[in-house]
Amino acid sequence: MGTVILGTGSCLPDKIVTNDDIAKIVDTSDEWIRTRTGIRTRRVCGQDEQTYNLATRAARRAIAAAGIGVEEIGLIVVATISSHTLMPSSACLVQKELGATKAFAYDINAACSGFLFGIDLAHKYVQADHGMKVLVVGAENLSSRLNWSDRNTCILFGDGAGAAVVGYRDGASGYLGANLRSDGSLWELLYMYAPKSSNPDITHEDHPGTYIIMEGKEVFKHAVKAMEDAIHGVLAREGIGLDAVKLLVPHQANIRILNKLAERLQMPADDVVINVSEYGNTSAASIPIALDEAVRAGRIQEGDVILLCSFGGGFTWGATLIKW
Ligand SMILES: CC(C)(COP(=O)(O)OP(=O)(O)OC[C@H]1O[C@@H](n2cnc3c(N)ncnc32)[C@H](O)[C@@H]1OP(=O)(O)O)[C@@H](O)C(=O)NCCC(=O)NCCS
Incomplete structure (x- = not known):
């Protein structure tokens, strides 16, 4: 089909929160969380870290791996349910941070499926225009959207971002x-x-x-x-x-x-x-x-x-x- 992933990147906040840390906030234990979920730690945004900051860092790594310049990106799609602004989209803020002045940008919301839906969207754009390069980012700051007194949910989620540059290569299966x-x-x-x-x-x-x-x-x-x-x-x-x-x-x-x-x-x-x-x-x-x-x-x-x-x-x- 010719649609290929040219490069990937990711970014996790530095701050690590352990199960024992959460057990100080709600009635739970490291043992309960590990046996029911397999989770031992999660990364959580620190001061001045928003969804778009993580997204931008992941995007820079994906663009470097793809070996392209930011000016080659025609579209930026950020999949997220935790943008700190409803308007503008996280994608517009990523565009600004990257200086990707030739790209248009918007967010999509398909929760945990957002990246797969975004890649599919990118595939359709590059099939329609073989010169198009689409930056697809999945980025979340879920720690800002958790009820930290609800042990059913606050133990499960973490923050981070991952990105891929999608383009077209003649003859590739992709x-x-x-x-x-x-x-x-x-x-x-x-x-x-x-x-x-x-x-x-x-x-x-x-x-x-x-x-x-x-x-x-x-x-x-x-x-x-x-x-x-x-x-x-x-x-x-x-x-x-x-x-x-x-x-x-x-x-x-x-x-x-x-x-x-x-x-x-x-x-x-x-x-x-x-x-x-x-x-x-x-x-x-x-x-x-x-x-x-x-x-x-x-x-x-x-x-x-x-x-x-x-x-x-x-x-x-x-x-x-x-x-x-
Ligand atoms: C959330 C999940 C770990 C809970 O495990 P579970 O085995 O279903 O546990 P239950 O909800 O039946 O709760 C069992 C008991 O543990 C308690 N419990 C719930 N969370 C707890 C926690 N963090 N620590 C200690 N006890 C907890 C419940 O209150 C319940 O107590 P009770 O029997 O006295 O009422 C599990 O259902 C799960 O992983 N579901 C999928 C969630 C998911 O992945 N969502 C995102 C999808 S994208």
């Missing part, structure tokens, strides 16, 4: 296809309200705050099945068997979800990229961070077929197949 899905009817299982309305006619008296709210057990069940179905769907559509897949780069929600998914797919643990123990769930940032770490560790080589898969609020989910 992006093979995607199976992207949504089901808005299940939104109440995982959501975050916008800030309280300032229109008195539609003020929500019981506004719970702009925090992530979740029915963990239900989300768990849906996540495993949805990602498994999405993967089988994209493989069947492209006529590729799972045995041809070198590496699975899944959304990093929870080690039990990932283990169950690998078990159902009968994939060896070594073929699955896992970093949830270090960073927790970084929503839209989780796949591009894992992808960048796998690329930099040499786990992905030219010609390898890799699978990305996601599940998140909305619900949104999907699987994407790329020949590197």
